[in-house]
Amino acid sequence: MRAETQNTIDAIQTSLDLLAQRLGVETAQHRLEEFNARVEDPNLWDDAEAAQKLMRDRQTLVDAIATYEGIKQDLADNIELIELGEMEDDAEVVAEAEQALTKLQSKAAEKELEALLDGEADANDTFLEINAGAGGTESCDWASMLARMYIRWAERKGYKVELQSESAGDEAGIKSASYKISGHNAYGWLKSESGVHRLVRISPFDSAAKRHTSFTSVKVYPVVDDNIEIEVNPADIRIDTYRSSGAGGQHVNTTDSAVRITHHPTGIVVTSSEKSQHQNRDIAMKALKSRLYQMELDKRSALVNEAHENAGDAGWGNQIRSYVLQPYQMVKDLRTNYETSDTKGVLDGDLDGLMGATLALAVSGKSRADAQADG
CATH class of the missing domain: 1.20.58.410 (Release factor)
Structure with missing residues (x-):
């Protein structure tokens, strides 16, 4: 042999x-x-x-x-x-x-x-939030590219993707978008994607064809199922309704169907604007509970805390991953040093290598922490 x-x-x-x-x-x-x-x-x-x-x-x-x-x-x-x-x-x-x-x-x-996806919420469905950061139209376009990348990845996994809310960019792309991704281990796989993603490329919006750097933040929260109890005090929240700015149609901007929930103790704000007002309230409340649950998970895990702190403002110094399209082709995760020159594959949803490297690093870090605790 x-x-x-x-x-x-x-x-x-x-x-x-x-x-x-x-x-x-x-x-x-x-x-x-x-x-x-x-x-x-x-x-x-x-x-x-x-x-x-x-x-x-x-x-x-x-x-x-x-x-x-x-x-x-x-x-x-x-x-x-x-x-x-x-x-x-x-x-x-x-x-x-x-x-x-x-x-x-x-x-x-x-x-x-x-x-290795054996965390208490790893098997759950997940919420994925994408927010354009520093860079104006460039970042809005980058946010839409990331949204497409994650949708393609989810489709490869056979997961279901539901758009929860979306805010279009002024000229191109999106300012923000929120998705619910459903499937076994959806949260376990995607949790490592929380943080700032940096893009370097020749701008399609610059007539001088100069190289631009854009930033977009990604945040991931597990969908809280019936087995996880999260109490929300009604006195701690404010619920607002507003008119949805959808894609068009006779009912757009005529009824206050979209819902925004603000959680005063934490400052968390969640929105839903895709369905009826009743459904939007339910979706937004579930999203709020997921955010609160994620905060509790962060407190329990030093590794997750570190990742959460890295997911600060979408700008220099906070990125977890760089996507360079010019002057060379490279995607590099700054936590694991995992890199690949197949930028097209990554942007088309081939993320398992990047995710797997981060997951393996988190597990090895947890094992070292457990060993130190035992010692």
């Missing part, structure tokens, strides 16, 4: 070992049997919320077992094919199996990262 192939096998096995550790493979089947017994309880749905949580937890375990067993079996099958091909001197069979192992390595590495 070629050394390169053995290295691929070793990498897959390393990912399998981590998956086994996170899954608790020795007791996984026993835990599944316990779930199955509880699901068969005729009184299960007497408490709908508890039943729904049980079903979600069971499905998560089923998926984790299937992922682990599937990768393990694919690895064994392809090793057997390579050995058989080498015995029979069949280069074509060996090549096909080696190609399958390369794909399996990528899959195993992705599942290994997903297994």
Whole structure:
């Protein structure tokens, strides 16, 4: 067997070992049997919320077992094919199996990262806010580019994207936009994107074709589900309604359907302007609870606190990532030093490498902190 192939096998096995550790493979089947017994309880749905949580937890375990067993079996099958091909001197069979192992390595590495998404809100849906910063029209255009990038990324993941509110730029792009992104681990993946994103390019709005630098801030908050209790004192908030400035139509600017909620103790302001006033109130209140919950998560995690502090004003000194389109092509994350020259791919939503590097760094930092605490 070629050394390169053995290295691929070793990498897959390393990912399998981590998956086994996170899954608790020795007791996984026993835990599944316990779930199955509880699901068969005729009184299960007497408490709908508890039943729904049980079903979600069971499905998560089923998926984790299937992922682990599937990768393990694919690895064994392809090793057997390579050995058989080498015995029979069949280069074509060996090549096909080696190609399958390369794909399996990528899959195993992705599942290994997903297994690290074990924070209490990582599995939740998420709110994504984009706000243009210093740079005028340039930054508004950059904000719209980032919005497109995240929408493309979400589509690649099979996630659902819903626009919550949007404010158009004066000449181009957007001043701000808020989205709800729904799908398993949506928050876990996107949480590392909070911060300021910097773009360097030749401006399409400058007749002199000069190079411009633009800044846009991104903020990410988990959608608070029914299992997380966040109390909001009605005396602490102000609810305003105003006229939505939508894309057009006979009802635009004729009814005060958009909603703005201001939380006085924290200064948080959330808006929703896409649906009826009743729906907007519900959407805005959920967004407020998510912001408050994120603040609580920040207090618990030094790493998240550091990232939150970095997400200050959208300008020099606060950026987490640079996207350089001129005079060379490079996207570089300033926290992990992960970089790629495939700027087109990144702006088209190929973000897993950047996100994965940040996630791995956060996990290793957490492990070091836990070790120090234990010591």
